[in-house]
Structures are given as structure tokens and as C-alpha cells.
Amino acid sequence: MAISVVMPALEMAQETGKLLWWRKKEGDSVTKGEVLFEVETDKAVVEIEALASGILAGISSYEGAVVPVGVTIAWIVAPGEHPPSTPAPPAGSARATTAPSRPSSAAARASVQSLTPAVQMSPKARRLAKERGVDVRKVRGTGPDGTITTDDVLSAAQPQIALPRSDSQASAGSGALSSVARLMAERTTQSWTTVPHFFVVREVQAGALIEARNGSVAETEKSGGVPPSLSDFLVALAARVLEKHPVMNSSWAGDTVRLNPEVNVSLAIAVGNGVVAAVIPRASVISLGEISAQRAALTERARAGRLHPSDVAGGTFTISNLGMYKVDSFTAIVTPPQAAILAVGAIADRVVPIDGQPAVRPMLTLTLSTDHRVADGARAALFLNDLAEAIREPEKWIPNIRLL
Numbered sequence: 001m002a003i004s005v006v007m008p009a010l011e012m013a014q015e016t017g018k019l020l021w022w023r024k025k026e027g028d029s030v031t032k033g034e035v036l037f038e039v040e041t042d043k044a045v046v047e048i049e050a051l052a053s054g055i056l057a058g059i060s061s062y063e064g065a066v067v068p069v070g071v072t073i074a075w076i077v078a079p080g081e082h083p084p085s086t087p088a089p090p091a092g093s094a095r096a097t098t099a100p101s102r103p104s105s106a107a108a109r110a111s112v113q114s115l116t117p118a119v120q121m122s123p124k125a126r127r128l129a130k131e132r133g134v135d136v137r138k139v140r141g142t143g144p145d146g147t148i149t150t151d152d153v154l155s156a157a158q159p160q161i162a163l164p165r166s167d168s169q170a171s172a173g174s175g176a177l178s179s180v181a182r183l184m185a186e187r188t189t190q191s192w193t194t195v196p197h198f199f200v201v202r203e204v205q206a207g208a209l210i211e212a213r214n215g216s217v218a219e220t221e222k223s224g225g226v227p228p229s230l231s232d233f234l235v236a237l238a239a240r241v242l243e244k245h246p247v248m249n250s251s252w253a254g255d256t257v258r259l260n261p262e263v264n265v266s267l268a269i270a271v272g273n274g275v276v277a278a279v280i281p282r283a284s285v286i287s288l289g290e291i292s293a294q295r296a297a298l299t300e301r302a303r304a305g306r307l308h309p310s311d312v313a314g315g316t317f318t319i320s321n322l323g324m325y326k327v328d329s330f331t332a333i334v335t336p337p338q339a340a341i342l343a344v345g346a347i348a349d350r351v352v353p354i355d356g357q358p359a360v361r362p363m364l365t366l367t368l369s370t371d372h373r374v375a376d377g378a379r380a381a382l383f384l385n386d387l388a389e390a391i392r393e394p395e396k397w398i399p400n401i402r403l404l
Contacts, residue, residue, distance in 0.1 A: 002076070017039045025059075035048070052076050056076060058083030060073055198372050204364045208395075235265045262281065266318040266335065267318070320341060322343070366387065
């Protein structure tokens with residue numbers, strides 16, 4: 001029996017997906033669980049695995065195509081079997097696995113376009129158009145197959161003067177971005193221009209955090225587990241504090257605030273050509289050891305370009321730690337629809353007053369960026385105050401911290 005390969009829904013409110021690369025070609029043998037294609041989402045480039053074994057046949061979407069979620073883009077058939085002559089109906093909210101490709105024959109494009117809305121645009125472009133009051137019927141899409149992009153919406157909302165490129169720029173061709181870098185540029189541009197940010201900063205003594213981490217590393221080395229990093233501690237502590245401040249773990253949903261039932265912490269991970277935000281689900285209730293193991297696995301997959309769909313889905317709060325790069329402090333851009341992102345600088349010795357006398361202590365600077373539509377300054381400050389207390393006394397927030 002032929003199995004349809006559909007464009008999967010990898011994120012909430014996703015309407016389309018861009019097929020980046022077929023790992024298999026027409027007529028190739030496919031094994032269940034083998035990577036079949038890659039899809040570009042708003043957050044990352046994700047590998048999609050085959051749901052069945054067989055022969056790949058009937059490819060109707062090609063690399064570069066933007067395809068509606070649930071539309072069949074190929075089939076997996078038994079040897080000697082032919083794919084159905086008529087396309088399968090859209091699979092609705094399918095969270096399956098399969099991917100796109102490069103523009104092929106006119107017939108193939110027509111079959112996809114017949115299932116595409118009259119105005120084809122990405123979900124984030126649609127949201128931006130609604131917020132900016134842009135009539136999408138009057139916007140000319142510059143994306144694949146005429147898809148309206150966020151840049152098209154921004155240009156329509158506020159026409160910009162195109163600056164001429166120099167001859168050296170034109171000939172060098174150095175402006176080309178990788179998929180990850182381009183996604184990051186689009187996301188941050190959209191967030192910065194649509195989300196009303198405000199920032200709260202705290203300096204925290206990190207001596208107890210360092211001691212707890214060193215003790216846990218020593219215990220982990222005895223058991224052969226994954227040594228916890230400072231980022232792992234911050235994920236665990238922030239997640240537990242977020243349970244006390246649910247509004248900081250909520251999401252902006254068009255015109256209302258949606259409280260999230262779980263604390264799923266996105267951790268920004270640097271890869272060769274950009275940054276991806278991999279998610280540690282239920283971070284407020286799992287152990288520090290589980291957080292360390294998940295972070296290590298996510299980092300390895302991210303840097304190898306093998307993230308799974310579930311690795312980037314469902315984040316409710318983000319932590320970006322640049323301490324390892326010797327950065328004292330910085331401000332980060334909120335990742336919609338999340339309400340906030342925590343920017344973490346390096347731990348460094350500084351002179352601070354202790355009982356009225358100058359003393360040197362290891363200090364850590366935290367900067368919380370918040371969507372003002374979701375939370376006000378007082379709520380953000382209360383959350384940051386409790387997080388500072390948790391960092392000063394981590395063993396009160398993470399039971400059996402040294403035993404992981």
C-alpha cells in the first residue's frame with residue numbers, strides 16, 4: 001500500500017513549509033526512520049524521517065518549493081507498485097515527516113498551487129501584515145512561487161529606498177546567507193520591529209553557583225554521567241523560578257496572553273553559520289542530570305545539522321549565554337510568541353561592598369528582555385529578583401543538587 005509523504009507541521013500555527021533538500025531521489029530505496037528530506041521552519045532547518053520503508057516515488061515538490069502543511073509531496077511504495085494518480089487530500093494537522101525540493105515540471109507546480117491559498121505567505125508574514133494593516137492582495141511576493149515574505153510586508157508597510165550596491169559587492173557575491181543565518185535574520189528583524197521590548201538588568205553574586213557546579217561535576221565524574229555546565233544550572237534554576245512567575249512563561253497570542261502549562265526552556269546554541277534555539281521540555285520538573293544529558297545531545301545534533309522536529313518545538317522561555325565568549329553583558333531579542341529571553345554574561349571578579357567594606361566576588365550580569373504586551377516592568381523585576389536569589393542559593397531550588 002502506498003504511503004503518502006506530506007509537508008509536516010513542525011510548529012504551532014504553521015501554514016507552509018519550505019523544502020530545502022531531498023536526501024533521496026525518485027526510485028531510491030528508503031528505510032523507515034532514514035532521513036528523507038530537510039524542511040526550513042521559522043526556527044531551524046529540520047531533518048524529516050521516512051515513516052515507512054519502500055521506494056520513493058511520485059515526487060511532486062522540489063527543492064526550494066514552499067508547500068502548504070498536509071499536502072502530499074511524494075509517495076513511498078512497495079517494489080513494483082505505482083503511486084496513486086491523484087494527489088492525496090491535505091493531511092490536516094499532520095505532524096508527520098517528509099520534505100520539499102526544487103521547482104520541477106509545470107504539472108507538478110500546478111498540483112501544489114491548486115491546493116495553495118490564493119494569497120501564499122508564511123505565517124509570520126501573515127501575522128506581521130495583520131499588525132501593520134497591510135493589504136496582502138496588493139503585495140507582490142518575492143519568495144519561491146510568489147510567496148509573500150516578511151520583507152515584502154515590511155516594504156509594503158514602509159517603503160524603503162534601495163541603496164545601490166557597489167561593483168565590488170555585486171561581483172563578490174559575499175552577501176549570500178546560509179538557511180540558518182537567513183532564518184535568524186528574518187526572525188530577529190520581525191521581533192525587533194513588532195515586539196515592544198523593555199529590559200531589566202541585575203548583577204548577582206555567583207560564588208554559590210560555581211561551588212554547586214564544581215561539586216556536581218565531581219559527583220558526575222564518579223558516576224560517568226554528563227558533567228553539568230553553568231548553562232544547565234541556569235536552565236534548571238530559571239525553569240523552577242518560572243513556575244512561581246507563570247506570566248513570564250506565557251505567550252502572546254495575537255491579542256491575548258496565553259499561559260503555557262509546561263516550562264520548556266529554549267537554549268540558544270551557536271552553530272557554524274548562525275544560532276538555533278533547541279528546547280529542553282519540562283525543564284522545571286526534570287533533574288539537573290536529565291537537563292545536562294539533553295543539552296549535550298541537542299548541542300551535538302545542532303552542530304551536526306541533525307536536529308529533530310521535536311528539538312525546536314514548543315519553547316516557552318529562552319536563555320542565551322555568551323559567558324564563554326567573555327562577554328560582560330548584552331541584550332537579547334525576544335523570540336515570539338515567547339514573552340521573554342534571558343541574556344547571560346560572563347562570571348568575572350568585581351569589587352563589591354560587603355558589610356560596608358570593599359571585597360572581590362565573582363559576579364554575573366543577567367539581562368531580561370520582555371514583551372511589554374505580556375508583562376510589565378514590575379513583574380519582570382520580581383522574576384529577576386527571585387532568579388537572583390536562586391543563583392545565590394541554588395541548593396534551595398534544586399534538591400540533591402550534588403547527586404543530580
